[in-house]
Amino acid sequence: MSTSGRRVRYSRGVPLVRITGAERINPATEPSPANTPYWLLWSTGVIAFVLGIFAFALWGVNGASTLFDMMVALCT
Numbered sequence: 001m002s003t004s005g006r007r008v009r010y011s012r013g014v015p016l017v018r019i020t021g022a023e024r025i026n027p028a029t030e031p032s033p034a035n036t037p038y039w040l041l042w043s044t045g046v047i048a049f050v051l052g053i054f055a056f057a058l059w060g061v062n063g064a065s066t067l068f069d070m071m072v073a074l075c076t
Contacts, residue, residue: 058070
């Protein structure tokens with residue numbers, strides 16, 4: 001027993017470990033809002049899907065060199 005009256009756990013790595021109240025993690029006090037902006041999630045997903053289709057179309061028509069050239073031009 002520790003001085004605070006709680007049991008002390010002994011392990012091989014750390015011989016004296018006290019569990020204090022500061023080490024406890026409290027759950028979130030507020031629930032998530034009911035009006036979550038799902039439109040933002042869906043619009044981002046749709047844009048990513050359209051860009052993916054566009055990239056595959058460019059790949060199919062002109063090959064991978066066109067996509068590589070576009071990425072190099074964007075990064076420089």
